[in-house]
Amino acid sequence: MNGRRLKAMIIKEGWQVLRDPSALLVAFILPPILLFFFSLGVNLDVKDVKLGLVLESDGPYARDLAAAFAGTPYLQVHPARNRKAFEHGLVNADVQVIAVIPKDFDERMNDPHRAVQIQVITNGSEPNSANFTAAYVQGTFSRWLAEASGPEGASPPLELQPRFWFNPELESRQVVVPGAIAIVMTIIGTLLTAMVIAREWERGTMEALMSTPATNAEIILSKLLPYFILGMCAISGCTLIATTLFGVPLRGDISTLLLVGAVFLFPALGQGMLISTLAPNQFVAAQIGVMSAFLPALLLSGFVFEIRSMPEPVQWITAIIPARYFVASLQTVFLAGDLWEDLIPNLLALFSLGTVLFSLTFFTSRRTLD
Amino acid sequence: MNPAIELESVGKHFDDTIALQNIEASIYQGTLTGLVGPDGAGKTTLMRIMAALMKPTTGRASVAGFDVSAHMVAIHELIGYMPQRFGLYEDLSVKQNLDLYADLRGLTGRVRQETFARLLAFTKLEAFTRRLSGALSGGMKQKLGLACALMARPKVLLLDEPSVGVDPVSRQELWQMVQELTSEGMAVVWSTAYLDEAERCEDVLVLDHGQLLYTGPPKNLTQRLDGRSYLAVEIAGDRRRLLTAALDLDCVRDGVIQGAAVRLVLAEHAETEALEKLLLQYGAHLQAVAPRFEDAFIDMLGGGPGGYSEVAERMPPITDSRNIMVECRHLTKRFGDFTATDDVSFTVGKGEIFGLLGPNGAGKSTTFKMLCGLLKPSSGSAQVVGLDLRIAGADAKRQLGYMAQKFSLFGLMTVQQNLAFFSGVYGLKGRERQQRIREMVEVFELTPYLSQSPDVLPLGFKQRLALACALMHRPKVLFLDEPTSGVDPQTRREFWTHITGLVSKGVTIMVTTHFMDEAEYCDRVALVNQSQLIALDTPDALKASVAGPELENPTMEDAFIRLVEAQNARLAEDAA
Numbered sequence: 001m002n003g004r005r006l007k008a009m010i011i012k013e014g015w016q017v018l019r020d021p022s023a024l025l026v027a028f029i030l031p032p033i034l035l036f037f038f039s040l041g042v043n044l045d046v047k048d049v050k051l052g053l054v055l056e057s058d059g060p061y062a063r064d065l066a067a068a069f070a071g072t073p074y075l076q077v078h079p080a081r082n083r084k085a086f087e088h089g090l091v092n093a094d095v096q097v098i099a100v101i102p103k104d105f106d107e108r109m110n111d112p113h114r115a116v117q118i119q120v121i122t123n124g125s126e127p128n129s130a131n132f133t134a135a136y137v138q139g140t141f142s143r144w145l146a147e148a149s150g151p152e153g154a155s156p157p158l159e160l161q162p163r164f165w166f167n168p169e170l171e172s173r174q175v176v177v178p179g180a181i182a183i184v185m186t187i188i189g190t191l192l193t194a195m196v197i198a199r200e201w202e203r204g205t206m207e208a209l210m211s212t213p214a215t216n217a218e219i220i221l222s223k224l225l226p227y228f229i230l231g232m233c234a235i236s237g238c239t240l241i242a243t244t245l246f247g248v249p250l251r252g253d254i255s256t257l258l259l260v261g262a263v264f265l266f267p268a269l270g271q272g273m274l275i276s277t278l279a280p281n282q283f284v285a286a287q288i289g290v291m292s293a294f295l296p297a298l299l300l301s302g303f304v305f306e307i308r309s310m311p312e313p314v315q316w317i318t319a320i321i322p323a324r325y326f327v328a329s330l331q332t333v334f335l336a337g338d339l340w341e342d343l344i345p346n347l348l349a350l351f352s353l354g355t356v357l358f359s360l361t362f363f364t365s366r367r368t369l370d
Numbered sequence: 371m372n373p374a375i376e377l378e379s380v381g382k383h384f385d386d387t388i389a390l391q392n393i394e395a396s397i398y399q400g401t402l403t404g405l406v407g408p409d410g411a412g413k414t415t416l417m418r419i420m421a422a423l424m425k426p427t428t429g430r431a432s433v434a435g436f437d438v439s440a441h442m443v444a445i446h447e448l449i450g451y452m453p454q455r456f457g458l459y460e461d462l463s464v465k466q467n468l469d470l471y472a473d474l475r476g477l478t479g480r481v482r483q484e485t486f487a488r489l490l491a492f493t494k495l496e497a498f499t500r501r502l503s504g505a506l507s508g509g510m511k512q513k514l515g516l517a518c519a520l521m522a523r524p525k526v527l528l529l530d531e532p533s534v535g536v537d538p539v540s541r542q543e544l545w546q547m548v549q550e551l552t553s554e555g556m557a558v559v560w561s562t563a564y565l566d567e568a569e570r571c572e573d574v575l576v577l578d579h580g581q582l583l584y585t586g587p588p589k590n591l592t593q594r595l596d597g598r599s600y601l602a603v604e605i606a607g608d609r610r611r612l613l614t615a616a617l618d619l620d621c622v623r624d625g626v627i628q629g630a631a632v633r634l635v636l637a638e639h640a641e642t643e644a645l646e647k648l649l650l651q652y653g654a655h656l657q658a659v660a661p662r663f664e665d666a667f668i669d670m671l672g673g674g675p676g677g678y679s680e681v682a683e684r685m686p687p688i689t690d691s692r693n694i695m696v697e698c699r700h701l702t703k704r705f706g707d708f709t710a711t712d713d714v715s716f717t718v719g720k721g722e723i724f725g726l727l728g729p730n731g732a733g734k735s736t737t738f739k740m741l742c743g744l745l746k747p748s749s750g751s752a753q754v755v756g757l758d759l760r761i762a763g764a765d766a767k768r769q770l771g772y773m774a775q776k777f778s779l780f781g782l783m784t785v786q787q788n789l790a791f792f793s794g795v796y797g798l799k800g801r802e803r804q805q806r807i808r809e810m811v812e813v814f815e816l817t818p819y820l821s822q823s824p825d826v827l828p829l830g831f832k833q834r835l836a837l838a839c840a841l842m843h844r845p846k847v848l849f850l851d852e853p854t855s856g857v858d859p860q861t862r863r864e865f866w867t868h869i870t871g872l873v874s875k876g877v878t879i880m881v882t883t884h885f886m887d888e889a890e891y892c893d894r895v896a897l898v899n900q901s902q903l904i905a906l907d908t909p910d911a912l913k914a915s916v917a918g919p920e921l922e923n924p925t926m927e928d929a930f931i932r933l934v935e936a937q938n939a940r941l942a943e944d945a946a
Contacts, residue, residue: 007473008474012470203459205458207423208457211451213474214474369423370424
């Protein structure tokens with residue numbers, strides 16, 4: 001390793017970054033766009049569920065229940081007399097759930113020996129929202145039933161007062177945005193370096209470089225620093241957008257966040273660099289980069305699907321996905337604070353992955369034209 | 371004296387192809403050694419082995435005593451290498467590229483400053499240090515490449531086809547620079563497909579199909595041809611027809627057009643009866659001339675191709691009553707405040723080969739592009755087949771064929787798909803389209819390659835395919851933009867066989883080129899320099915115009931360089 005050669009190549013790489021609009025585009029324009037998509041697109045809250053309420057009965061209990069549904073902030077009630085009115089509605093997503101208050105509702109209410117029933121119909125083709133909405137409707141019904149049974153039915157012995165830690169308003173955006181930053185940075189980090197070595201081969205500059213005393217390690221390291229700086233800029237930009245536009249709190253220290261980001265860039269840039277040495281040209285490099293970074297990060301990082309509920313073999317696979325540790329770390333720093341006992345294992349995992357990726361890059365990069 | 375480079379039965383295999391076989395040669399300090407051979411002969415592979423970028427499969431290669439397989443780092447410390455493709459960073463300025471290579475070579479302090487000053491003066495790049503190297507002309511790029519390679523202050527300098535795409539003026543400058551370096555004691559290896567360059571080297575290695583055919587001074591090889599090179603002069607009638615007929619004779623090994631004359635190389639101990647009869651028909655006679663290295667080279671590779679062109683034979687004669695096929699009047703093109711083509715006027719007759727020559731960046735490409743409708747003139751007019759390109763662009767374009775530099779074929783499509791695509795682009799339909807494609811496949815013998823990508827074709831077939839794509843719609847005017855840049859002499863001869871055949875059918879040819887041999891094929895040549903048309907005449911008249919007591923038999927290259935330099939001097943005087 002020769003300091004002067006390394007410095008000269010870092011300067012060269014820096015100039016190329018400044019002259020090449022695509023690197024700046026990837027670092028400064030792409031992150032906010034992607035962040036907006038992921039944060040606004042992935043919304044786990046269900047508000048204003050459209051409920052098609054079929055009132056087959058006109059009794060006072062039935063009407064009281066209907067009023068209870070109408071009074072719930074989560075539900076937007078569209079009443080009808082006949083369930084036929086909503087058959088198409090459910091298909092067209094005009095309503096998300098149908099509740100039927102049957103003809104004999106009041107009779108059953110008055111007869112202590114018969115169970116009181118309502119029918120809840122949801123769209124099973126969207127199981128997630130089906131579950132949510134059915135639960136909302138059932139919850140509202142149970143609460144109403146408890147009140148309506150009033151004096152006869154014993155009042156509930158204890159009252160539940162739920163407390164949601166870290167995200168008191170249960171706003172999913174606060175969890176989603178830090179996760180989204182992790183996904184975005186995985187794509188950006190990989191994409192930044194995926195093309196750099198492929199570009200040298202494609203433009204024929206590698207051949208000239210290889211005939212000089214410059215070593216492999218110098219060539220690889222010289223590409224790391226400029227893109228590391230760009231990556232840190234992207235992370236800072238994302239953080240700024242998250243805290244100002246999306247109102248996500250940053251409970252940890254900003255320096256902790258930057259440290260986490262810096263450690264994460266190590267495997268992310270390494271992954272890109274490895275792709276770059278293996279791909280025959282920039283186009284293939286960019287494609288492999290996006291695919292290999294984005295898909296595992298989205299599916300296996302715990303951002304969308306909880307890792308603990310995955311089948312065990314899949315859980316093992318997530319162990320080698322850098323985004324997994326970054327999602328967890330970012331959520332910790334943003335929502336909980338500087339919990340080092342949580343952060344340190346994640347940072348160590350990221351660092352080890354980075355070491356592995358860079359070693360692979362070093363051993364796969366060619367020193368001859370054979 | 372110990373050789374700088376020693377090659378001991380060097381062989382190189384890639385999977386199942388043999389790139390080099392049993393190469394045995396020595397290259398010495400202070401000597402300019404030419405590495406000569408047709409495309410695909412193995413020149414680049416041998417260069418890369420000498421640059422310690424590849425290991426020989428068999429045998430042993432050493433540079434300054436270091437084995438290339440074992441001591442790569444040591445070799446990289448003492449060589450300068452310029453790859454065939456421009457290997458510098460186009461998005462960096464000239465200065466930034468130089469700085470990078472100076473640092474990579476560990477140049478510091480006084481030595482660095484001295485080296486910079488010397489190289490900038492040497493390459494005449496001082497005025498352009500801030501310019502992005504991507505914006506340099508072809509010649510200047512090569513000079514910058516050379517300067518970066520020289521940062522190593524190398525003992526051995528390896529230049530892989532440094533003169534491809536470089537105009538004669540820059541080529542001469544590069545050449546002088548390299549000769550200066552060898553006189554300082556450097557060993558320089560210069561690979562080339564240009565045989566006039568090979569002739570000027572002290573030593574040559576002639577490669578063909580991975581084998582070393584000859585090694586030694588070029589004149590020893592040329593001497594073998596003594597008494598076999600002739601010029602057929604005072605030809606009454608069409609010299610191209612004479613050449614075509616002569617090439618089909620057994621006693622003729624090779625032939626090219628040279629201005630108004632035809633240069634012929636006879637077979638060893640040839641029976642010349644048939645040739646004499648042919649010459650008699652044209653009232654011509656033979657004049658003995660000194661053999662050139664190119665004559666010997668072609669002879670060694672088994673002679674040039676025949677003169678018969680099937681594609682031309684099948685083409686119906688052009689029926690067009692017009693005598694003038696291309697005409698431009700006061701043609702001018704401005705980009706911002708830069709005038710790329712300045713008030714150029716000329717006409718080209720039917721069945722004429724018209725050459726457009728000029729240094730890199732002189733404006734000939736711009737002129738050319740306006741004539742084939744790829745650029746709109748700022749003022750003046752350009753007519754092709756009587757149609758104004760500004761008004762009847764699409765109609766005029768259907769009358770012309772265009773073969774771009776580097777062939778411009780689609781690598782992701784097969785040969786068959788390329789043919790289908792270009793026939794469609796030129797508006798061929800239905801049965802006619804199928805029939806023309808079939809015809810092209812037949813005459814150019816493309817059948818075995820139909821399902822392959824053009825990228826993997828041998829160069830000669832790539833060239834045939836490109837020509838087929840430009841000819842399928844039977845254009846009246848054919849535009850050729852540096853059609854044989856980087857192409858070896860044999861493939862080039864085959865190409866010109868087709869072109870001369872087409873001309874005899876009345877096709878008009880417009881061609882740009884850096885090959886002075888190719889300019890000799892033209893009926894008339896327009897020389898463009900600094901955006902202006904500075905000379906327009908037959909090749910012989912242009913040569914004669916620069917002749918003088920100190921230069922009795924100027925070559926086309928002499929004419930080119932003198933005319934361009936005279937104009938540059940005039941303009942410099944005007945500016946001062």
